[in-house]
Amino acid sequence: MTTPLPCYHCALPVPAGSRFTAVVLGESREFCCPGCQAVAEAIVAGGLESYYQHRSEASANPEALPVQLVDELELYDRADVQQPFVRHEGELAETTLLMEGISCAACGWLIEKHLRTLPAVAEARLNLSNHRLHVRWADGQLPLSQILGELRHIGYAAHPYQADRASEQLASENRLALRQLGVAGLLWFQAMMATMATWPEFNIDLSPELHTILRWVALFLTTPIVFYSCAPFFKGAMRDLRTRHLTMDVSVSLAIGAAYVAGIWTSITGVGELYFDAVGMFALFLLAGRYLERRARERTAAATAQLVNLLPASCLRLDNAGQSERILLSELRLGDRVLVQPGSVLPADGKILDGQSSIDESVLTGEYLPQPRTKGDAVTAGTLNVEGVLTVEVQALGQDTRLSAIVRLLDRAQAEKPRLAEIADRAAQWFLLLSLIAAAAIGLLWWELDSSRAFWIVLAMLVATCPCALSLATPTALTAATGTLHKLGLLLTRGHVLEGLNQIDTVIFDKTGTLTEGRLVLRSIRPLGALDSDQCLSLAAALENRSEHPIARAFGRAPLAAEDVHSTSGLGLEGLVGEQRLRIGQADFVCDLSGTPVPSMPKEPGQWLLLGDRQGPLAWFALDDRLRDDAPALLAACKARGWRTLLLSGDNSPMVASVAAELGIDEARGGLRPDDKLQVLQQLHKDGRKVLMLGDGVNDVPVLAAADISVAMGSATDLAKTSADAVLLSNRLDALVQAFTLARRTRRVIIENLLWAALYNGLMLPFAALGWITPVWAAVGMSISSLTVVLNALRLTRLPSAPAVSASSETRPLPA
Amino acid sequence: MPALYVMIPAALLIVAIAVYIFFWAVDSGQYDDLDGPAHSILFDDQDPNHTAAVDEANPTKADDKAPPHA
Numbered sequence: 038m039t040t041p042l043p044c045y046h047c048a049l050p051v052p053a054g055s056r057f058t059a060v061v062l063g064e065s066r067e068f069c070c071p072g073c074q075a076v077a078e079a080i081v082a083g084g085l086e087s088y089y090q091h092r093s094e095a096s097a098n099p100e101a102l103p104v105q106l107v108d109e110l111e112l113y114d115r116a117d118v119q120q121p122f123v124r125h126e127g128e129l130a131e132t133t134l135l136m137e138g139i140s141c142a143a144c145g146w147l148i149e150k151h152l153r154t155l156p157a158v159a160e161a162r163l164n165l166s167n168h169r170l171h172v173r174w175a176d177g178q179l180p181l182s183q184i185l186g187e188l189r190h191i192g193y194a195a196h197p198y199q200a201d202r203a204s205e206q207l208a209s210e211n212r213l214a215l216r217q218l219g220v221a222g223l224l225w226f227q228a229m230m231a232t233m234a235t236w237p238e239f240n241i242d243l244s245p246e247l248h249t250i251l252r253w254v255a256l257f258l259t260t261p262i263v264f265y266s267c268a269p270f271f272k273g274a275m276r277d278l279r280t281r282h283l284t285m286d287v288s289v290s291l292a293i294g295a296a297y298v299a300g301i302w303t304s305i306t307g308v309g310e311l312y313f314d315a316v317g318m319f320a321l322f323l324l325a326g327r328y329l330e331r332r333a334r335e336r337t338a339a340a341t342a343q344l345v346n347l348l349p350a351s352c353l354r355l356d357n358a359g360q361s362e363r364i365l366l367s368e369l370r371l372g373d374r375v376l377v378q379p380g381s382v383l384p385a386d387g388k389i390l391d392g393q394s395s396i397d398e399s400v401l402t403g404e405y406l407p408q409p410r411t412k413g414d415a416v417t418a419g420t421l422n423v424e425g426v427l428t429v430e431v432q433a434l435g436q437d438t439r440l441s442a443i444v445r446l447l448d449r450a451q452a453e454k455p456r457l458a459e460i461a462d463r464a465a466q467w468f469l470l471l472s473l474i475a476a477a478a479i480g481l482l483w484w485e486l487d488s489s490r491a492f493w494i495v496l497a498m499l500v501a502t503c504p505c506a507l508s509l510a511t512p513t514a515l516t517a518a519t520g521t522l523h524k525l526g527l528l529l530t531r532g533h534v535l536e537g538l539n540q541i542d543t544v545i546f547d548k549t550g551t552l553t554e555g556r557l558v559l560r561s562i563r564p565l566g567a568l569d570s571d572q573c574l575s576l577a578a579a580l581e582n583r584s585e586h587p588i589a590r591a592f593g594r595a596p597l598a599a600e601d602v603h604s605t606s607g608l609g610l611e612g613l614v615g616e617q618r619l620r621i622g623q624a625d626f627v628c629d630l631s632g633t634p635v636p637s638m639p640k641e642p643g644q645w646l647l648l649g650d651r652q653g654p655l656a657w658f659a660l661d662d663r664l665r666d667d668a669p670a671l672l673a674a675c676k677a678r679g680w681r682t683l684l685l686s687g688d689n690s691p692m693v694a695s696v697a698a699e700l701g702i703d704e705a706r707g708g709l710r711p712d713d714k715l716q717v718l719q720q721l722h723k724d725g726r727k728v729l730m731l732g733d734g735v736n737d738v739p740v741l742a743a744a745d746i747s748v749a750m751g752s753a754t755d756l757a758k759t760s761a762d763a764v765l766l767s768n769r770l771d772a773l774v775q776a777f778t779l780a781r782r783t784r785r786v787i788i789e790n791l792l793w794a795a796l797y798n799g800l801m802l803p804f805a806a807l808g809w810i811t812p813v814w815a816a817v818g819m820s821i822s823s824l825t826v827v828l829n830a831l832r833l834t835r836l837p838s839a840p841a842v843s844a845s846s847e848t849r850p851l852p853a
Numbered sequence: 854m855p856a857l858y859v860m861i862p863a864a865l866l867i868v869a870i871a872v873y874i875f876f877w878a879v880d881s882g883q884y885d886d887l888d889g890p891a892h893s894i895l896f897d898d899q900d901p902n903h904t905a906a907v908d909e910a911n912p913t914k915a916d917d918k919a920p921p922h923a
Contacts, residue, residue, distance in 0.1 A: 091896045142892035143896060145892070163889060164885055165889035165892075212879050212880065216875070219875045220875075223872055227865070247857060250857075251861075254861055258868070
């Protein structure tokens with residue numbers, strides 16, 4: 038089988054036999070679906086086709102974005118709906134929208150440019166780090182729904198954004214951290230100049246009067262650094278002392294506090310040495326390290342956090358006369374009757390009153406084929422209606438739905454999440470204990486020898502051994518590695534992932550959408566009668582043309598459409614192509630049409646469909662949820678590290694066992710509910726295992742939340758992404774393999790850094806104890822050691838090219 | 854040395870102004886997005902409309918670089 042041509046817009050494979058082309062950048066390009074084609078045409082029509090030159094990642098597939106119906110968007114024009122998120126200023130309205138479908142920086146350029154061409158839009162600014170779009174526009178000329186529609190045309194879904202308390206707090210914390218850093222930096226430069234002028238090494242002809250003035254100026258400048266910028270260290274130290282832990286914060290607070298208090302004494306009396314510049318330097322270096330780490334960690338974590346929209350924003354309610362009206366989900370009440378169109382998501386738990394259809398429950402159960410449901414059956418909120426129109430009576434809403442039960446399971450699982458120990462914390466404890474004991478011993482010794490110098494010697498020791506480089510060792514390494522992983526397409530949202538990856542010994546995989554692509558593709562065609570496979574394929578594609586069923590998508594969109602198509606839930610489709618009446622689906626159903634016996638099904642595994650007409654069966658079609666190309670490499674990498682692998686799936690088809698056998702997974706279990714999966718994980722935890730979980734569906738969410746480290750696929754549901762510690766944005770499993778290697782390198786760099794820092798501090802200790810360390814030497818030594826640590830960490834920003842080659846060579850013996 | 858009596862207060866004043874401006878910049882969201890503007894300025898450089906205008910300004914160079922479309 039040849040590799041399919043990737044879609045020019047979204048890079049998904051172009052299905053065989055489909056013809057969607059558009060002229061972009063002077064050449065005719067192929068697209069996978071009419072959605073991508075329409076978006077590309079809209080972008081070209083807007084004169085913004087150079088977007089395709091700018092972008093560094095493939096765009097999001099517009100059909101993967103949530104469905105936004107025109108009448109649903111119009112709900113956003115109602116004043117009462119707008120009230121919470123739109124502000125009015127004279128003629129202009131102002132709002133913030135959360136964008137979905139942004140894949141790289143060029144998307145921001147495209148969105149801003151496109152909106153600014155609309156005459157009614159005064160301002161459009163997209164924040165790439167949290168995917169929020171700020172728009173100001175003339176409300177009277179252009180309703181909000183049209184702005185949302187315009188964004189939809191160029192391939193993005195926009196949702197009204199309301200800041201919740203957590204994200205507001207996060208934003209204000211970020212700003213506070215930046216202000217503290219800025220104050221430390223700006224004031225330190227000045228304090229350093231004032232302090233250095235008083236040092237004997239630089240002091241040429243300073244009058245005693247000026248000497249006093251400079252000391253007071255330095256004190257004046259250092260005070261805000263200590264009380265404003267260093268507040269997080271003191272707070273952290275207090276918290277850790279209360280819980281009886283010795284941490285980096287304690288050590289840093291001790292050095293800063295002692296140097297500051299001694300500085301006040303020196304300013305007043307003129308006796309002793311000034312360490313104000315050291316205080317500023319500590320504050321600046323440490324705050325910079327922490328700020329960088331914070332930024333790297335939160336990059337797009339906040340963006341996805343908002344999008345927990347598993348339910349549709351609106352639904353169609355039926356009144357007593359049978360008329361449907363679109364209402365917001367929040368207006369829906371128990372006992373209401375709702376009309377659910379094919380292709381839309383069920384808004385609430387309920388019972389089917391009328392109609393029959395197939396329901397795609399894959400987000401909840403992991404089963405990859407839709408299940409037939411008919412009158413009287415129960416349906417669940419968040420699942421997708423595939424085929425027929427359903428009338429559903431609402432029986433449970435909001436908090437009472439099965440979906441919410443899973444979310445509650447998630448909260449519980451998160452609370453039980455084990456915390457992995459961090460190397461730096463353990464190192465800091467030992468280091469601090471040793472240096473405090475040494476300082477106390479040396480202090481006592483000097484007290485006996487020369488009591489007037491004892492205090493200054495102890496102070497010099499505290500300043501010289503302040504673990505500045507030690508506490509930069511981890512954040513700088515983690516920041517550099519996080520940035521590198523982001524380039525590879527793995528976004529870390531919580532800090533412990535890189536260090537934790539080295540402690541993992543068990544990996545749990547989900548099947549559908551994780552190891553497999555999560556959508557059916559056509560694998561082979563077996564013609565049975567007069568027609569060859571191309572003819573059969575075009576007939577089948579014509580029949581499946583309008584269907585929303587996942588099976589239909591595998592056939593692509595045909596230029597030819599069948600007429601008079603009926604779907605029989607769970608059995609198949611029937612329709613007219615030209616003069617020919619055709620059926621496709623289950624073998625029995627298809628052979629009913631011609632009254633011929635059922636031909637024997639080919640032996641190979643997969644989902645087999647039969648196509649037939651009035652004369653008899655025409656061809657077998659094999660459909661399969663294909664394994665991702667890089668799944669074997671990932672499994673090989675796990676094996677190479679000696680990890681135990683498990684496959685836990687909600688699917689109870691034989692696919693589970695065959696996937697496990699093909700990939701050589703140690704243990705596979707199918708048909709598991711979310712709480713079963715969680716139980717398996719808890720059992721593993723009881724056995725003392727450290728577990729990495731890779732998943733994508735809502736049914737994986739509790740396990741993702743409870744696992745030591747969890748990774749969600751980029752195509753995963755939003756809830757899964759927010760509960761995971763890392764998101765595989767690119768959906769490429771080999772990025773994960775590279776992450777394993779990088780985690781090893783990071784650990785090595787952290788240890789190297791800790792050794793460097795400890796070595797420096799250890800060397801300084803005897804000199805400080807002898808009383809040879811003056812503020813100049815303390816400053817020089819500290820800068821050099823911190824610089825070494827930072828430069829060493831920067832080695833991690835180089836992309837690991839060599840390990841990738843060795844990883845792929847390991848996989849060669851395995852069948853792909 | 855008397856110059857220092859003027860320079861020190863001047864330095865303090867400048868720092869105060871710098872801190873004030875920095876606080877204003879942080880609070881008005883200037884530092885919220887450190888990635889986007891860095892990219893968009895480069896994209897604008899390659900924008901056909903923009904390069905067309907540049908070509909017009911330097912007619913000698915316009916010949917060897919024909920834009921793919923209008």
